[in-house]
Amino acid sequence: MTLIDPNLNDRQREAVQYLDGPALVLAGAGSGKTRVITQKIAYLIQHCHYEPRRVLALTFTNKAALEMRERLAQTLSALQMRGLFVGTFHALGLRFLREEGAAAGLKQRFSILDAHDSHGVVQELLETTDKGRIFHVQQQISLWKNALLSPDQAAARADSDEQQEAAHIYRSYEATLAAYQAVDFDDLVRLPAQLMRDNPEVAERWQQRVHYLLVDEYQDTNTCQYDWVRSLVHGRAQFTVVGDDDQAIYAWRGATVENLQKLKQDFPELKLIKLEQNYRSVQRILVAANQVIGHNPVVFGKRLWSELGHGEEIHVEECAHERAEAEWVAFNLMQERTMRQARWRDFAVLYRSNHQARILEQFLRQFRIPYVLTGGQSFFSKAEIRDILSYLRLLANHDDDPAFIRAITTPKRGIGQVSLQQLGNFAHQQDTSLWQALPYYLLRDDLPPRQKEALQGFYQFMQRLLAEVDQRGQQAADFLDRLVGAIEYEHYLFDRYEERAAQARWQNILDLLGWLKRKVVEDDLSILELVQHVSLITILERSEQDEEPDAVHLSTLHAAKGLEFPHVFLIGVEEGLLPHLGRDDENLSEEAAPAVLEQRVQEERRLMYVGITRAQRSLRLSWCQRRRRGREEVVRERSRFIREMSGQPVTMAVQEPDKTADDYLSELKSLFD
DNA sequence: GCTGTCAAAGTTTTT
DNA sequence: CTTTGACAGC
Numbered sequence: 001m002t003l004i005d006p007n008l009n010d011r012q013r014e015a016v017q018y019l020d021g022p023a024l025v026l027a028g029a030g031s032g033k034t035r036v037i038t039q040k041i042a043y044l045i046q047h048c049h050y051e052p053r054r055v056l057a058l059t060f061t062n063k064a065a066l067e068m069r070e071r072l073a074q075t076l077s078a079l080q081m082r083g084l085f086v087g088t089f090h091a092l093g094l095r096f097l098r099e100e101g102a103a104a105g106l107k108q109r110f111s112i113l114d115a116h117d118s119h120g121v122v123q124e125l126l127e128t129t130d131k132g133r134i135f136h137v138q139q140q141i142s143l144w145k146n147a148l149l150s151p152d153q154a155a156a157r158a159d160s161d162e163q164q165e166a167a168h169i170y171r172s173y174e175a176t177l178a179a180y181q182a183v184d185f186d187d188l189v190r191l192p193a194q195l196m197r198d199n200p201e202v203a204e205r206w207q208q209r210v211h212y213l214l215v216d217e218y219q220d221t222n223t224c225q226y227d228w229v230r231s232l233v234h235g236r237a238q239f240t241v242v243g244d245d246d247q248a249i250y251a252w253r254g255a256t257v258e259n260l261q262k263l264k265q266d267f268p269e270l271k272l273i274k275l276e277q278n279y280r281s282v283q284r285i286l287v288a289a290n291q292v293i294g295h296n297p298v299v300f301g302k303r304l305w306s307e308l309g310h311g312e313e314i315h316v317e318e319c320a321h322e323r324a325e326a327e328w329v330a331f332n333l334m335q336e337r338t339m340r341q342a343r344w345r346d347f348a349v350l351y352r353s354n355h356q357a358r359i360l361e362q363f364l365r366q367f368r369i370p371y372v373l374t375g376g377q378s379f380f381s382k383a384e385i386r387d388i389l390s391y392l393r394l395l396a397n398h399d400d401d402p403a404f405i406r407a408i409t410t411p412k413r414g415i416g417q418v419s420l421q422q423l424g425n426f427a428h429q430q431d432t433s434l435w436q437a438l439p440y441y442l443l444r445d446d447l448p449p450r451q452k453e454a455l456q457g458f459y460q461f462m463q464r465l466l467a468e469v470d471q472r473g474q475q476a477a478d479f480l481d482r483l484v485g486a487i488e489y490e491h492y493l494f495d496r497y498e499e500r501a502a503q504a505r506w507q508n509i510l511d512l513l514g515w516l517k518r519k520v521v522e523d524d525l526s527i528l529e530l531v532q533h534v535s536l537i538t539i540l541e542r543s544e545q546d547e548e549p550d551a552v553h554l555s556t557l558h559a560a561k562g563l564e565f566p567h568v569f570l571i572g573v574e575e576g577l578l579p580h581l582g583r584d585d586e587n588l589s590e591e592a593a594p595a596v597l598e599q600r601v602q603e604e605r606r607l608m609y610v611g612i613t614r615a616q617r618s619l620r621l622s623w624c625q626r627r628r629r630g631r632e633e634v635v636r637e638r639s640r641f642i643r644e645m646s647g648q649p650v651t652m653a654v655q656e657p658d659k660t661a662d663d664y665l666s667e668l669k670s671l672f673d
Numbered sequence: 674g675c676t677g678t679c680a681a682a683g684t685t686t687t688t
Numbered sequence: 689c690t691t692t693g694a695c696a697g698c
Contacts, residue, residue, distance in 0.1 A: 060688075090688050115687085129693085135684065185688050252686065353685050358689070383691085416675045448674085501690090536688070558686045580685055607686080 004047075005039055008032075015240070015273045016040045019048065022233070023271045024218070024263060025242040028304045029289070029613035030280030030564065033242050034064075037214055038071040040240060044212055045080050053083030054211035058229075060220055060250075062088060062536075063374075064562055068216070089225055090536055093188035096195075098532070100202050104191050109528065111182040111393050111400040112535050116381055118173075118184050120402055125172050140166045141173060145186040146222040146254030148193065179433070181399040186224075188536075193228035207234055217561075218243030218263075222254035230266060237267060245299045249558060249607050251599070257299065278304045280564050280616050282311025288619070288645040289612040295644050296602050304613075316642055317622040318654045321633070322356070322572075325622050326363040329569050332620065333369055333552060336567060344370055348553040348565035350611050352578045356571065357554050370551035374559050384493065384505040385512055389534060391483060394462070395469045396531045399433040407462075411492035414454035423455070435462075461486070472526040477517035479527060484513065557611045568615035574623040574636040579604030608641045 004013060012032055015025045016039045027033035041057060044050040059065045065087045072081060085092065097106060113121070115138075122138045123129070140163070144154045151171035158164045177183065183191065196203040210232050215221070218241035221229065233239045241263065248257045264270050278286055286304045319325040333347055340346075349360060357373060364371045390406035397403070408415050426444075427437035438459050442452060468479050484490075489509065494502040519530055553565060557578075572578060579601050612619060621642060626633050 062688085088688065131683085131692095188688080249686075253688085355683090355685095355689095412676065414675070418674055450674085556686065577685095 004043065005035075008035075008039065009277055011273060011275050011277070012036050012039075015242075015275070016043050018240075018271055018273070019044075019238070021269045021271060022237050022263075022267045023240045023273060024260070025240060025273045025275060026300050026302060027242050027244055027275040028278060028302045029244065029247060029610070030278040030306075031275035031304070032279055033216070033244075033275065034068060034071065034562070036275070037216055037240075037242055038068055038075070040214065041072060041084070041086075042075045045076060045084070050212055051083070052081060053085075054209065055084055055214075056092070056210055056212070056232075057084075057086045057214040057216065058089050058092060059086070059216045060088060061562075062091075063559075064216055065091070067562070088536070089228075090185060090188045091533075093192050094532060094536060096192040096206070097183065097188065100192070100195055103195055103199055103202060105178065106183070106191075107181055107397075109181075109396045109532075111180060111397045111403065112188070112532055113177065113180070113182045113184045113402065114381060114386075114535055115185070116386065117182075117402045121173055121176050122169060125169050125176065136162075137166045137169050141170045142184075142186050143254050144170060145184075145190050146224045148190065148224050148227060179399065180401055181397055182402075189228060190224050193224050193231065196228065196231035203231055203234070206232060207236065211236065211238060213239040215239070215241040215243075217247075219245050219248040219257055219260060220250045220253075220255045221259050222250075222256060223259075224254075226259045226262065237269075244302075246293050246296070246302065246606055247561065247610050249561065249603060249610060251603050260299070274300070274302060276302055276304055278306040278613075279308075281306060281613060282308045282617055284311040284314065285612060285615050285617075285619055288314055289609050292605060292612065292641055292645045293609045296605055308616075312618055314645070315618075315620045316573075316638075317620065318638070319622055319624045321624050321626045322359050322628065323363075325571055325624050326359045328622060329360060329571060330363040330367040330369060332569070333364075334367060336618075340567070342566065344550045344552050345548065346566040347569070348555060348560065348563070348567070348614065349569040349571060350555055350557055350560050350614065351571050352557055352580055352607070353572075354556055357556075360554060360571075364552065364554075370549065371554050372549065372551045374553065374555045382505075382508055384489075384508055388484065388489065388509060388512060389531070391465075391487070392527055392531045392534075394435065395465060396528045398435040401434050404434045408458050411487060411489065413458060414450060415458070419451045419455065422451075469528055470526050472529075473521055473524045476520040476525065476527050480513055480516055480520075484509065557607045560614050561610050564614055564616055566616045567618045567620075568611070569620045569622065570611045571622045572624065572627075573608075573621045573639040573642055574627070575639055576634075576636060577627070578608060578639055578641065605641065605644075608639075612645070 004016060008016065009032075012035070015023065015036045025033070025036060027036065037057060041055060044055055045052055057065075057068060059068065068086050069081075072084075072086065085095075094112070097104070097110070098108070101108070101110060119134060119138055122141070123134050126134060126137060128134065144151075144167075149157070151167060151174060154170055155164065155167035158167045177187075196206060213229065213233050215229060220243075229239070229241075243260065245257050245260055248255060251257075281289075283306055286306055290304060317325075317328055319328055329349055333344075336342065337344060337347070351357065351360075361371070361373075387406065387410045390403040390410070393400050393403035394407050405420060409420070423434060423437065423441055426441045427434050430437050430440065438455065441447075442456055442459065447455075465479075465483060468475075471479055490506055493505050493509075496502070497505065516527070516530060516534070519525065520527065553563070555563070575581075581597075581600070623638050623642070624636055627636050628634075
């Protein structure tokens, strides 16, 4: 039996070994949080002989779950990990609903609608194409769900006409999803929480099952997630949550830091353990981080310190515009890598929003710097992936109308808006789904021959697929190839897009097929058994056993949480971008405005804090005097966060104007002469 | 009635 | 750059 890692410090060891009751570990950035969780899991299983299947560890991202599993695999044997759950709230929710879904009126093979699909549903219900409005209502519904509010409760609280309308849409939205036999992402957590709350039998079953619960990034839980956690640990109260209030960056998703205080109220015996020693960054970076976060109101009061020495000064570069900024990053990456004799992977470029990656990519390519993008558009929201998945979803769940519509119209097979509209009306009259209605619709004798033929063709095609879809293992893999071949998807892509774009999309399809096929063969599953999982898993898992390539990391600040890099570039540190301020046209209501604004700035400040604390040894910030925003170019100011962190030496540099990529390159060449 | 072409517009962050 | 909307052609 392995002993506790002797490298743990006293606080960490205490956090690992404390089992007398519930524990809250306040873990500052870089204080060995993941280590504590994984060590504690190992401790529970190896030392305290917990059955692995009785231990659950919840994370927010697949990436975090994956990393945790990898680390555990270094300590635990395959047998010791068997049955252990390490995954996201949503993945556990899916597992839960597959077992208990009937109690919520869900059949076994319900569909999971992604953000795209729910957008479509809301659009239909709102009968508008106003994207802003759709987006807003969608977000409102999501917030209500995450706060565990029913449509009725939402309507009761709605304090404006717009909110009233949103609450109304919420009700129809729920009815629509029920008709589709579908849940959205929020439901994956909300329904389990509600089922456990309303159904003592179900609650009992899961409480018996969970003997120890661990929650990572606890500060990012929303009301619904907390409610579920509380139900799961009810009675036993054996759990450890790990979090850092200074890194709470998901308020916009309904997360509430108050869950930290609530925990203390609900579990008065809660043990609080603070981890303040940082093992990641040099002192100067920590000072900067502490300075910035010091401008937020103190909740728990942590002070990070490290023994890693002072480190070099933090550099702030003032750039003319975003092209210049990207050039500066690219040039510096080349220079720094050479001078420090570092690898590409030692560098990360972090930014507030995804679109900033575009221009960076251009310049990195130009300088021939290898890079990997994390975050950004998820693999599973790419059009081509959704196309193929829509067939699988429809095969698994015939009531999944969004999947039906996508499948029948992609690739084009002579069925367009009008045919669909007519079929839709018919299905609506019959109060059934499109797929179920289709054979009866085909019996009508007033159909235009072409339409009838096209619909019939699709129906028969799907029927043939249906006959084979139960196959597992290698046969399931072959089935996938046949499906993609039969709809001539490759041809469709190359027909529709330019060579390069089509190539990239086809590659995505090949990746998807590769992943699916490996999964069905390895675990001897049928496609049907896999579909639900697919939309929850990021393609990260694909590279599970692939070597991490030596490449610069490009990431949004949100996606960078939990990661660390020797050298970090944090770009676009400007007022309006970081902190990002909501658009002016937003209906900031009267007296609430200043308070709301302050809340937002505080969250942005935490985001800045997260960014700074990713850096181990060096940190470089940049901001632009001007930046393109849609059509026009706007003048920008240096972020207040730069001012806030500069109680210490900071190098401020102003970029030479009108320097071009060529200038940089020749400058670079001269370095080697 | 369906599909392809052209022009315009554009979410901050993610499961 | 990519996706969506309007319009004309088949």
